[in-house]
Amino acid sequence: MPFTLATWNINSVRLREPLVLRLMEEETPDILCLQECKSPVDKIPREAFEALGYTHMIARGQKGYNGVAILSKLPIAEVSALDHAGLGHARHIAGQLENGVTIHNFYVPAGGDKPDREINDKFGQKLDYLTDMRDAFHAERPEKAILVGDLNIAPREDDVWDHKKMLKVVSHTPVEVEHLGAAQDAGKWVDVTRADIPEGQLYSWWSYRSPDWDSADKGRRLDHLWATPDIAGAAHGSRVLRHARGWDKPSDHAPVFATFDL
Template sequence: MLSIATWNINSVRLRMPIVERFIKEQSPDILCLQEIKCQEHQFPFEAFRALGYEHFAIHGQKGYHGVATVGKVPFRDFSKHDWQDNGEARHIGVELTDPAHQGVIVENVYVPAGGDIPDREQNVKFGQKLDFFERMTRWADAIDRPTLIVGDFNVAPLESDVWSHKQLLKVVSHTPLEVETLQRFMDAHGWDDIGRQHIPDPERYFSWWSYRSKDRKANDRGRRLDHMWASPELARQATGHSVHEYARDWEKPSDHVPLITEFDL
């Protein structure tokens, strides 16, 4: 068995106490973090080692973005793509190397949010987000290994992935153009959406709630921005998937919550 978690942590050093709490409660074999907001030399390696994580792949930058994959099982750096095409640290890929899971690829990605205006001409950030997905799509066309891609995609594609489909149709993260662009990425490799395999549409499934909401539980204005997608052969080996929504209520939380998928490999 192998358990893999993904979590946009929104500063790993600031939120190390809740990362530690999550690890002690769930103990995933691999944890993929996005938005670590630190350079590699600033990453809290010793805190993770004290929790049993000895393997690291870090792609960081000062103060912004950044991704990290940590593991109790061994892996090697496999890929580091600049799908933003501007040097930002938004991706790291690893290949598992232990005999039980050898050859499985885990790609960890933080897709740009895309700004506030869903128009390429008026908002450069929105165009960068669409271009990011197009570069990912070309990459996915050539995948020939069992691959899991996880992270903050910053798109909630289904109507049941948002608190109000009607009210969010013109809001960045749920616009038809973003959904269509994400679908092209899915089709390029034939990815299986593991989350929706285990929590079928139209069941409620959110992974992010804005800090601006005064009463998150009462309003429940969530979106499913975080995803775990797998190659078809790997997806068939997924035995469970869980959304750890309670972490949104911990002290000094991230605005995202962790997801875990278990595999029988």
Template sequence: MRIISWNINSLRLRLPLLKELIQLANPDIICLQETKVPDPLFPKEDIEALGYPYIVYRGMKSYNGVCILSKHPIELSSLTKDWCGQEDCRHIAVDFDFLGKPVTLHNFYVPAGGDEPDPDVNPKFQHKLNFLQEVTAWFKDNLSQNSILVGDLNIAPLEHDVWSHKQLLKIVSHTPIETKGLTAWLKTGFVDAMREIVPSSEKLYTWWSYRNKDWEKTNRGRRLDHLWITPTLVPYLQAITVYKEVRNWEKPSDHVPILLELK
């Protein structure tokens, strides 16, 4: 079972890149974030033509949006929710069968939080903190036994998830209050699959800013995208892959796809 997560930063704009990614990685399931397409305009026929007949999506114009594309049967899960009282298309969940086990797959796009890491002056940062608190409280009581959670969580929690721990401590995505909040969410019953494979002592990034034209040379990245699994699935964990080369494709997203492989 090969599951890809990718903040595609506009599905319709980057459909050609999605086709290239499928040829490169041959995933069974694709979870996309920031699709930026309202549901009536979702390119369903184009996706089906790529070999993914099972599709669930939640979208809105210009912002946010999540979808899950699959080669195999999936069903929209009743656990799909809106958060913080906003219908802003940041979460979708599906149920499917894996080796006779019922599995729930969550796809999240967590609020970025703006530029100022002060909830008193920045409503976007307050929204992000509220979001983390709400999902953490909910998962404590509602986590299914066999669960996978992927997505752009917009937080790089560990020291080596950023290019400079000291310089980014006051930068949104790596502030202590955010990393503490994400860790609390992880501890509701998940294992960080990426760090099961790549030790936390090694640098690991999934995002490089558009502002840095020489991004590959300077390598000032952050690990904002995540793959989590419940302990019941850890014995099946085979590999993770970060497709860094996609960042060099024509008109790329600032995030790169990440792959979870369960044997």
């Protein structure tokens, strides 16, 4: 059963409903995972999505911030919604397809501005969240699974516009990269995007602070698509829909895609 999956930090699903509908119409992914929905679940405009064939949804929401949702043309059953670091935030939802594949959709905390947990509680929360992810994957090794989401870390040197300048900037500091790597290793997750696109600068986020974001191109690859080794080889066609960052009233993130032949 081949299917195409996309992950996108939409930065308000209600405000950017037209962009979600445009993506659905133009790119037609079978499964769309959204982060930072900023909406209670009952306020997500699912009727418009259902009209385009996305008749299945599992989600966790909060008013005004956080929130994750999986919109699918394929039947999907919720299997978990984890509260890592005990934050009480809507940052994870997982569902299982009829073929047995489990899809985890994560929104890892951004971590604030200062990369020091002694003076910045949000940075500490981010590290604790990643530690809990690691421990959960150690406790129950995932199989036949896909993990997507805004993980808010650009791990590789070529995942940021300037590695040396970014080393002390939250999202690319060594301690964050180490924590993300530990979570990835615990689940034996394969970075599908980089397996398909192994070399070169690759970004999925460009700051709103740069009005000339495209030509300046000071981006970061914060959005990820991983798979367990037993199905990673079935993935192909990875891409970042960069031009979506230039749509009218855009999210600061671009969607990331992959297709799985399963």
